[in-house]
Amino acid sequence: MTTNRSFPAQGRPWSEVQSAMAEARKGDLPWRAPRIFKPAYFAGEDLVQVANAAYDMYISDNALYGNTSYPSLGRYEEDVVAMMLEILDAPEGAGGSISSGGTESNMMAVKTARDWAREAKPGATAPEIVVPRTAHPSLEKGAQMFGVKVVRMAGSVxxxxxxxxxxxxxxxxxxxxxxxxxxxxYGTTDDISALSQLAERHKLWLHVDSCLGGLILPFARRLGKEVPDFDFALPGVTSISVDIHKFGYANKGVSVLLLRDKTLERFQRTTFDAWPSGLYSTPNITGSRSGGAIASAWAVMNYLGKEGYQERVRIILGIRDRIIAGICKVPGLYVIGKPDAYNFAFASKEFDMNAVADAMEDRGWVMGRAGEPASIQLMANRAHDESAEDFVADLALAVADVRAGRAVSRGVKAVYAT
Ligand SMILES: Cc1ncc(COP(=O)(O)O)c(C=O)c1O
Structure with a gap:
């Protein structure tokens, strides 16, 4: 890769810049491919085209001005929120807003709960949130930034x-x-029903992080799958985050934070007008952001409709189940928990999973790794329709190599993001 660390004194033609970028990109993974099992939210080429075309239409429109300069973007925001509230069984009077991703939605849930608690729980002078072992690090990020302590469980049950x-x-x-x-x-939904009861009993805010599952579980349920209760139908659920840029199949940069009661939004917003340019009131951390992602969310949701989402969920859960069935046939491997969405992990009590992961990487597979216990993490998508059986066949060979001592761990550790 040609690096260019100094700010060039003179510019150069786009054709040259473009070929430098094409060259630089050669070392990158494609965002989706049959042998890549790291998160890629791919459900069909047609969806990529719709999302990209809509993104392109709004690429330069600033969503910060969605209620003033670009009313169509403001309308898309409201529509996307309304569609999500509908499928998550929200009661009359619910509300929500769009953020740039799951991290921002979860962070804003922490901020909103903190400001709500100042009014609703004045005894909480040093606010704390209690989270499961597996809760996403974005909650830690929010808690650190908003001065809240996280009490994280030592393990799962x-x-x-x-x-x-x-x-x-x-x-x-x-x-x-x-x-x-x-x-x-692990992809195994927490007992939200029990948490809802606990929250009601102690008058606490309950946030459900459904960034991964919010656009899968409702459709899996319609398909007759056993899906645990997790949404606003549970009376103790106060807020839910769902990423439209994951299994909503929109382009990156769009998630929703939904509130059971839209009047709670006053705790979420930053509202300020004591400066020369007038009122500033937003429900997010970000200010300016591209309208492209919101436009792509609205476009894909309208292109698919509920029936379309249900059909994609049927297809991808089918691919996931083929992979899981294959894994379960390899002696010594087990799938962790009971996966509810497309992501899951598998482990072994008999041999070193890091060695298996290395042996699979040697065969050209790209997968996630996790600890607690050492495991391989997969997220199924449409691209795996053509590779599910090859993956399982290679897995059986990799396990055989590890059992026979032909493959040993290179000591690679689990890394989520750096
Ligand atoms: C459960 C969960 N919550 C939150 C996030 C954060 O989402 P983002 O990467 O869009 O900020 C993720 C990302 O994978 C996630 O899996």
């Missing part, structure tokens, strides 16, 4: 939130509980 541990961790300073539907590490 049956691969789900340790409900008894969370109940025992509640103190007068607790303002919020979190559950995930499903969490990233």
């Amino acid at each position: 049956d691969w789900r939130a340790d409900i008894a541990g969370m109940a025992a961790a509640i103190t007068p300073n607790t303002i919020m509980l979190v559950g995930s539907a499903p969490p990233y590490p």
Whole structure:
């Protein structure tokens, strides 16, 4: 790769810049491919085209001015929120807003709960949130930035939130509980129903991180799959985050934070007008942001409709189930918990999974790794329709190599993002 660390004194033609970029990109992974099992939210070429075309239409429009200069973007925001509230069984009077991604939605949930608690729980002088072992690090980020302490469970119970541990961790300073539907590490949805009861009993905010599952689980349920309760139908659920740029199949930069009661939004917003340019009031961390992602969300949701989402969920869950069935046939491997969405992990009590992961990488597969226990993490997508059986066949060979001592671990550690 040609690097160019100094700011060039003179510019050069776009054709040259473009070929430098094409060259630089040669070392990157494609964002989706049959042998890549790291997160890629691919459900069909047609969806990529629709999302990209809509993104392109709004690429330069600033969503910060969605209520003033670009009313169509403001309308898309409202429509996307309304569609999500509908499929997540929100009651009359619910609301929500769009953010740039799951991290921002979760961070804003922490901020909103903190400001709500100043009014609703004045005894919580040093606010704390209680989260399962598997809760996403974005909650830590929000808590650090908003001056809230995180009490994270030491482990899971049956691969789900340790409900008894969370109940025992509640103190007068607790303002919020979190559950995930499903969490990233194992894909096994927490017992949100139990958390809802706990939240109601202690008058706490319950945030459900459904960034991964919010556009899968409702459709899996319609397909007759067994799906745990996780949405606003549970009376203790106060807020839900869902990423439209994941299994909504929009381009990166769009998620929703939904609130059971839209009047809670006053705790979310930053509102300020004591400066020369007038009122500034936004529900996000970000200011300017591209309208492209919001436009792509609206476009894909209208292109697919509920029926279209249901059909993509049917196809991808089918691919996931073929992979899981194959893994279960390899002696010594087990799938962790009961995956509810497309992401899951598998492990072994008999041999070193890091050695298996290395042996698979040697065969050209790209996968996630996790600890607790050492495991391989997969996220199924449409591209795996053509590779599911090859993956399982190579897995059986990799396991045989590890069992026979022909493959050993290179000592690679799990890394989520750096
Ligand atoms: C459960 C969960 N929550 C939050 C996030 C953060 O989302 P983002 O990467 O869009 O900020 C992720 C990302 O994978 C996730 O899996």
